[in-house]
Amino acid sequence: MGRLDGRVALVTGASRGIGRACALALAAEGAAVAVNYRSQAASADAVVAEIRASGGAAAAFPGDVSDPVAARTLVERAIGELGGLHILVNNAGITRDGLLFNLEPDAWLEVMRVNFGGVFHCTKAVVEHFAAQGGGVIVNISSTHAERGWTGVSTYAASKGAVSAFTRAAAVELARFGIRVNAVVAGITDTEMVGSLTARDGGRGVTRQIPLKRTGRAEEVAAMVVLLAGLENGYVTGASIPVDGGALSTLGVGQPL
């Protein structure tokens, strides 16, 4: 018996990284999982196969969530093929990092379209279904970059700031419909996305600044997603919960250098 038996979850950008970990963790708790991907069909199929091999239910659904029509189609297909929808995990994200001096003028827009646009479009696509059934849970994957600055990540930071602000506003607006909206604020997490950060020097330049002295694992972010998704009748909404090894609690690097 899992905590999410009988539930259906949709995870955007679930072919790899944090999204993949969320799909596996939700399935392990009994949820049927819609594994969304944009371009990595083989990886998404592998996630589906892994879930099914463990006795779970899952299916892969292509769709670029930055496109409102694609997002709506994705949600409708997931509901149709998996028999409902109760949990949405807005995870799909990209980076276009670089110094402000060098970024192309529309670099921010590309990042915003996916990282915030995906959250917005998928949220809009589920609210009517959730409200009609009397509730649902939305978990957005935000980032410590939404809260604190770092060189070279301005577009990503701004997009995640939008996700965190949207999480609060949407939570307030949707609460009366039984829809809870929360964010998991992921710290530096071991995925392809941050591979270049940790490649050099075994990542010590990064991990020395984190109280727990290591980067996070995607499974640790996913565990918090499951917790938030499972509190179906819970009292937690509008929250941004850090899973960051203590990074956001730190003043400077946490000690004299």
Place this chain on the structure above:
Amino acid sequence: MTSEATLTAVRQSVVEALGVPADDVRPEATIFGDLAAESIDLLDILFRVERKLGVKIKAADLSEYVQGGIPDEQFGEEGGTVSAVGLAHLKTVMPQIDEAALAGKLQAERVITLFTVQNLADMVTARAGAGVR
């Protein structure tokens, strides 16, 4: 003809969505006037009606229902008041109105403020009868 069960379910939906005492939600209470519902309240009311009765009504359907498919230029007159044609139709969906008293005075945009709990229950009944789900 609206059944007691439908009226009760609609009244309950309004009570729950607005968080007002059940006694205030009389059939003749106007939803946007007496009960001061806002647009988000209407959405909440309609989702609750859908769950209780299985009848799906969108917020935009309300004004369509009230106007009865009469084109704007026939429904309203110059100056924005509701025409005689418009009032005659309104009397069919909102039988409580006094058309004579409203003739030449009712602004088209104010029509929805006359919509009562009973009117909504009647609309739900009409939709259920039409098989709209």
